[in-house]
Every structure is written in C-alpha cells, then in structure tokens.
Amino acid sequence: MSDETTRKLPQTEATPDEAKAIPADDLDERMPSKAATVHELLRREGERELSREVFALFWSALAGGITMSLSLVARGIISANLPEIELGHLIEAAGYTFGFIFAIAAGQQLFTENTVTPVVPVLREPSRAHIWQLLRLWGTVLVGNIIGCAIAAAVFVWMPIFTPEVDEKLLEISLHLMEKTPTAMFTGGIVSGWLIAIMVWAIYGLEASKLTLIFLATYLIAIGDFPHVVVGAIEVVYLLLLGQTTPGAAIGTFLIPVTLGNIVGGTAIFALVAHLEVRADEED
Template identity: 80%
Template sequence: MQTAKDQTDATAKALPAEELEELMPSKAAAVHEILRREGERELSREAFALFWSALAGGITMSLSLVARGIFQANLPEIELGFLIEAVGYTFGFIFVIAAGQQLFTENTVTPVIPVLRRPSLGNIARLLRLWGTVLAGNIIGGMIAAAVFVWLPLFSAETDEAFLSISRHLMEKTPTQMFTGGIVSGWMIATMVWAIHGLEASKLPLVFLATYLVAIGDFPHVIVGSIEVAYLMFMSATTVPEALFIFLIPVTFGNIVGGTAIFALVSHLEVRADEEEA
C-alpha cells in the first residue's frame, strides 16, 4: 500500500521546480527535493558517461591553477596581492559548473540526498560507483592538464615558477592540516551546491563567493590540489607516496566528511524534521 510519504514524493516528482515551494513545508525542503531529483539522475547515469564528463571536468579545473599562476606572475609586489591572485582560483569552478561537467565535491552532496532519503545497499553501491568514477575521471583529467603544462612551452618562465610556488605551498601542509582544511572546503562547496539550487539566478556569483573563500582561506580541495600535486610530480618535486599519503587520501576524506557527513546529513535531518511537523 502506498504511504502518505510515497504519495507526497510522487506528487513532488511530477511538479516543476518552481512550484515545489508551495507543496513543501519549507524552502529547504524544496531545494532538498530538487537535489534529490538531480541526484537520482546522476546515480542512474552510465559509468562511461560519468567518466568522460569527469575527465573533461578535471581538465577544465586546471583553469584554477592557470589563472592563479598568471595572476601571481604578473601582479606587482603589493600588500595583500594574494587577494587579487585568489580570484584566479575561482575560474575552474565557474567553468566546470557552467558547462555541467562532473566535479567530485559537488557529488558529496547531490547524489547523497536520494541515498539518505531511501538508504539501501543498492543505493550505497550506486553512490560509491559514482564517487569512484567521478574522482578517477577528475584526477586523470587534472593529470593530463598538468602534464601538458610541464612538457609543452605554453607559459612564460615567470608563470611556470608561479605554478611551482603555488603547488609547493600546498604540500607544506601536514596530513592533519590537509584533512581538517578539506572538511572546511568540502562543507563550503556543498553549501554552494545547495545555495545555487535554491537561487538559480545567482548561480555564478554564489560559485565565485564560495570558491573565493576557499582560496583565501587556503583550504585544500581534492581536485584543484591534485592538479597542483601532479604538476610537482611531473617536475620531480614530489613523490607518489607523498602525493597519496600527505595530500590525496587526507583531503579526499576531508572533503567527503565536510560535504556529506556534515552538510548533506544535517540538511537532510532538517528537512525530515520539517516534514514530520507538516
């Protein structure tokens, strides 16, 4: 027999997004439903489609390093010049999200919502498949971009030196700093995803603000950081074990904790409380 909750879900699924707020008990519940729909679509996509979109996303994310490096190389020595340089960090995120390409940290919240809504071994397996596919595609795409930057004469010597400086600064952090900073950046990106679905007309300003704060706060992000670390590896300035155990593993888990365990779970519990009161 169909429950009242099932009937509400079916009705919500049939409504366009702009009419959801009238049905749902709060705006947060309406955004939750929009994310659930999108998450269901992502979980149902073929692995190859996800991978190629993630590969493209990883390459596009290299624009964050490119823009930041060019800014750093060409800015005069001025106090607080890093506030201008940090604008470049936002470029990759803006273009990836505008292009609709897969980005791993977006997926720590969007496909998690339907899994939290209807937890099951099958849904958890679909989520892990999506995470693994997108993370692998993003990292491989980022490594391709980093290899191109190292081996092709694309940039000035000053810009190449700026790439090295930015990447070395990242690897100065300890694994604990990588993990805790990754929690903050994962939470901020998840907040951004939730916000842009709640205020679609302000998508690009919201992306800029969230990722600019990640940049000036010096919080590591697994995909941007993987491009910087790959650049160091191709320049023989770091090793594979250092890349894995100092950067990749701590930041990946930090981003997942911040985006999923903190933001997505708390937001889901908020919406469940709204529905129980309605």
C-alpha cells in the same frame, strides 16, 4: 463553489512520496519550507546522476579535471603579473575561481559537488542499490577528475606554454600546498567540502545568482587556503612530473586526507544536517 474561490484555497503540503510527482515549478507552493523544496530538487538531480552510465560520468569527470586546471593557470598568470603589494594574495586568489566557474557552468562532473547531490536520494532511501550507485559514481568521478588533472599537468610541464615567470609561480603555488601536514590537509578539506556543499545547495535555491555563489564559495576556499581534492590534484601531479614530490607523499599526505576531508565536509556535515532539517519539517 466558483472556480475563482477554489483557486484561492490553500494547497495542502505534499508528503515525500507525493513530492516526487509535483512539477518543479509548483514545489514552492506544496513543500513545507524552502529547504524542503531545494532538498527535493537535489534529490531529483541526484537520482538522475546515480542512474547515468559509467562512461558518461567518466568522460564528463575527465573534462572537468582538465577544466579545473584553469584555477592553477589563472592564479599563476595573475601572480606573475601582479606587482609586489601587501594584499596581492587577495587579488591572486580570484584566479582560483576560474576553474570552478567554467566546469560548473559547463555541467562537468566534479567530485566535491557529488558529495551532496547524489547523497540526498541515498539519505532519503538508504537501500543497498542506492549505496552501490553512490560508491560507483564517487569512484568514477574521482578517477576521471584525477586523470583529467594529470593530463593538464603534463601539458603544463612538457609543452612551452607559459613564460618562465608564470612557470615559477605555478611551482611556488604547488609547493605551498605540499607544505601542509596530513592533518592540516584533512581538516582544511572538511572546510572546502562544506563550502562546496553550501554552494551547491544555494545554487538550487537561487539559480539566478549561480555565478556569484560559485565565485564567493571558491574565493573563500582560496583565501582560506583550504585544500580541494581536484584543484590540489593538478598541483600535486605537476610536482610529481617535475620531481618535486614523491608518489607516497602525493597519496599519503595529499590525496587520502583531502578526499576524506571533502567527503566529511560535504556529506557528513552538510548534506546530513540539511537532510535532518527537512525531515523535521516533514514530520511537523
């Protein structure tokens, strides 16, 4: 048989164990579906994240928390300079996307992204070691993000950076978040976690449209008024430093419900369902 004929023969689909050794460029040809290809790419990235040192994760997460403050800043500046028009909130919401775009483009750690990527290898091989690595990563990144948010919020409060009009809008945006009940925080957090999970999955499937996908997912979170644990942490710490809320409300009304909601939306709903889809492909 000639070499040309051999090259034309269809390649057999790879098993999960075989997929680990396939170069990324060849996955599309060897995996049973596009979803399986994305799943394998996420698994590889998740394994890398799970094996990273705690301090590397922490500093990246802290930088991510600071960068995410751009979401609040951009919204405040746009709102302060926007004339009173009926659909002004749709324009203001575009500012919400700034923090996500810069943090993700810079490769900084965000807690809600990690409700998908490192979960995939845990679902593939749910060993005690994998589960421990996942919990370590979640705890490190969440703490790093919140400390970064606190640093940014302290700068906004204690340094004369913005005009009085912008400061007023920052306070208005932050107060609006804390008007929600814990139940609304939890259910809205499910939606925002789910949207971020879809975004992460879609980016791995269509890398060329990364910027557009980040904008669309986070813009929808903004106009839907769905709370996000990292962006919301900046707003809540901002209120705490101004004496506009209490530590009990910050933790009980915001932090716990939104964190759980983001985990449920990103992990329990999206990552698990997507994993089951891929497993079904492999069994077929």
